[in-house]
Amino acid sequence: MQVLILGSGQLARMMALAGAPLNIDVIAYDVTTDRVVHPLTQAYYDLTLGDAIAQVQVITAEFEHIPYDVLDLCAASGKFQPNPEAIKAGGDRRLEKALLDRAGVANAKYQLVASRQDLEQAINHVGLPMVLKSALGGYDGKGQWRLKTAEQADAIWDEMAEFLTATPNQAIVAEEFVPFDREVSLIGARDVEGNVAVYPITENVHVNGVLNLSTAVMGNEAVQQQARDMFAAIANSLNYVGVLAIEFFDVAGNLLVNEIAPRVHNSGHWTQQGADTCQFENHLRAVCGLPLGSTQLIRPTAMINILGEDSLADAVYAQTNCHVHWYGKERRAGRKMGHINVSAESAAHLEQALAIIGRHLDAQAFPALPREMAYAVD
Numbered sequence: 197m198q199v200l201i202l203g204s205g206q207l208a209r210m211m212a213l214a215g216a217p218l219n220i221d222v223i224a225y226d227v228t229t230d231r232v233v234h235p236l237t238q239a240y241y242d243l244t245l246g247d248a249i250a251q252v253q254v255i256t257a258e259f260e261h262i263p264y265d266v267l268d269l270c271a272a273s274g275k276f277q278p279n280p281e282a283i284k285a286g287g288d289r290r291l292e293k294a295l296l297d298r299a300g301v302a303n304a305k306y307q308l309v310a311s312r313q314d315l316e317q318a319i320n321h322v323g324l325p326m327v328l329k330s331a332l333g334g335y336d337g338k339g340q341w342r343l344k345t346a347e348q349a350d351a352i353w354d355e356m357a358e359f360l361t362a363t364p365n366q367a368i369v370a371e372e373f374v375p376f377d378r379e380v381s382l383i384g385a386r387d388v389e390g391n392v393a394v395y396p397i398t399e400n401v402h403v404n405g406v407l408n409l410s411t412a413v414m415g416n417e418a419v420q421q422q423a424r425d426m427f428a429a430i431a432n433s434l435n436y437v438g439v440l441a442i443e444f445f446d447v448a449g450n451l452l453v454n455e456i457a458p459r460v461h462n463s464g465h466w467t468q469q470g471a472d473t474c475q476f477e478n479h480l481r482a483v484c485g486l487p488l489g490s491t492q493l494i495r496p497t498a499m500i501n502i503l504g505e506d507s508l509a510d511a512v513y514a515q516t517n518c519h520v521h522w523y524g525k526e527r528r529a530g531r532k533m534g535h536i537n538v539s540a541e542s543a544a545h546l547e548q549a550l551a552i553i554g555r556h557l558d559a560q561a562f563p564a565l566p567r568e569m570a571y572a573v574d
């Protein structure tokens with residue numbers, strides 16, 4: 197079985213690695229260079245996108261910012277999963293908000309803003325403080341503004357107006373600022389028959405809008421159930437096939453959906469060491485029409501993002517139950533270069549393991565890691 201992935205970054209790479217034992221051969225399409233490449237070596241194949249579409253049995257995606265003509269071409273082959281509507285919603289906050297409303301899942305109050313007058317209305321309707329987000333092209337907290345007081349509105353509007361004219365079809369979604377207690381995400385899979393399997397929820401720490409640390413959370417049944425129900429509502433409404441990630445704000449135990457990602461997700465990388473079947477394998481299983489693998493947690497696991505660094509101390513590699521995953525990318529400040537999965541026999545031991553690893557990692561590059569042990573465990 198051969199699968200074409202739209203996008204040739206680390207997610208395609210990790211799907212290729214997960215597919216190999218199942219004899220699933222992955223090739224990737226680099227949207228920016230219009231080349232079909234090997235997802236591990238990035239070597240070019242002598243194939244056009246059209247050739248690759250004709251050659252493979254299944255087509256899927258590793259990211260949502262795909263030009264609509266490419267997406268439509270792939271969908272027309274009848275080989276593309278998940279539903280292109282899901283990819284489009286993941287890449288456009290207007291469609292995403294409409295999808296969440298249609299699926300009946302709780303999300304932050306919002307209003308579309310296209311003019312200074314709309315912004316004034318949003319201040320009244322959505323309230324202050326608010327978060328203003330670009331509809332297209334946002335990731336890692338980019339294309340966002342915070343409006344705290346009405347006096348800042350003119351200055352922020354000037355900035356946004358310039359931004360709006362820079363990209364065709366761009367828009368702004370004004371959203372209420374949610375005073376969340378924590379951010380969690382749910383990664384799950386839906387197969388071609390509509391069966392759903394979800395992983396335990398993951399608690400996520402972002403620093404400056406970028407994910408730093410994700411920890412699988414056990415024993416939070418009420419929140420897990422809410423997240424699962426919302427997952428099923430969204431995935432079923434899209435007749436979704438594949439892995440889908442949902443980011444939530446947790447406000448006193450009540451979840452609001454922040455956004456969806458119609459693909460494998462950074463906050464699910466811990467499943468490589470912590471779950472029976474990792475998210476990458478389950479995505480391939482789903483889109484290839486195989487049964488889903490078990491999503492059960494096998495041991496408490498956390499994931500640390502490696503941002504802008506291309507080496508780690510030997511002491512990190514030497515740590516028990518610590519797995520380093522590099523993405524083979526050239527170093528750039530703040531860039532996602534790899535991640536570290538850390539597992540332990542209990543949640544308390546995991547906290548301890550993170551604190552030990554934290555002492556071998558630069559505090560500026562890894563700000564979310566604990567460095568002191570909260571309490572001693574034997």
Ligand code: ATP
Nearest residue numbers: 304327334335336337338371372373374402405455
């Ligand atoms: P990514 O694609 O990397 O997940 P993004 O650029 O798509 O990020 P969001 O997830 O919408 O953007 O926002 C980034 C972070 O900003 C969130 O994880 C959260 O910490 C904060 N944030 C976003 N929206 C709100 C809100 N309405 N209220 C409070 N904080 C928010």
Ligand code: MG
Nearest residue numbers: 336443454455
């Ligand atoms: Mg996000």
